[in-house]
Amino acid sequence: MKEQVEKALADIRPALQADGGDIELIDVVDGIVQVRLQGACAGCPMSQLTLTNGVERHL
Known part of the structure; x- marks a missing residue:
C-alpha cells in the first residue's frame, strides 16, 4: 500500500510544486x-x- 501511495503522491506532486507547495508521506x-x-x-x-x-482519487 505504501508504494501505491508514493506513486499517487508522485503523480500530483508536480501540480502542488507549481503552486509553491508539496506533499510528504508520513x-x-x-x-x-x-x-x-x-x-x-x-x-x-x-x-x-x-x-x-488529488490523493484519494489516485488511490
Missing part, C-alpha cells in the same frame, strides 16, 4: 494514510480539496 498504518502538506499548501484553504480530489 506513514501508512492499517490502510490509513498520513501526509503532511508543505509550503504554500500548508495554509491553503483548498488543502482538503487537494487531498480528496
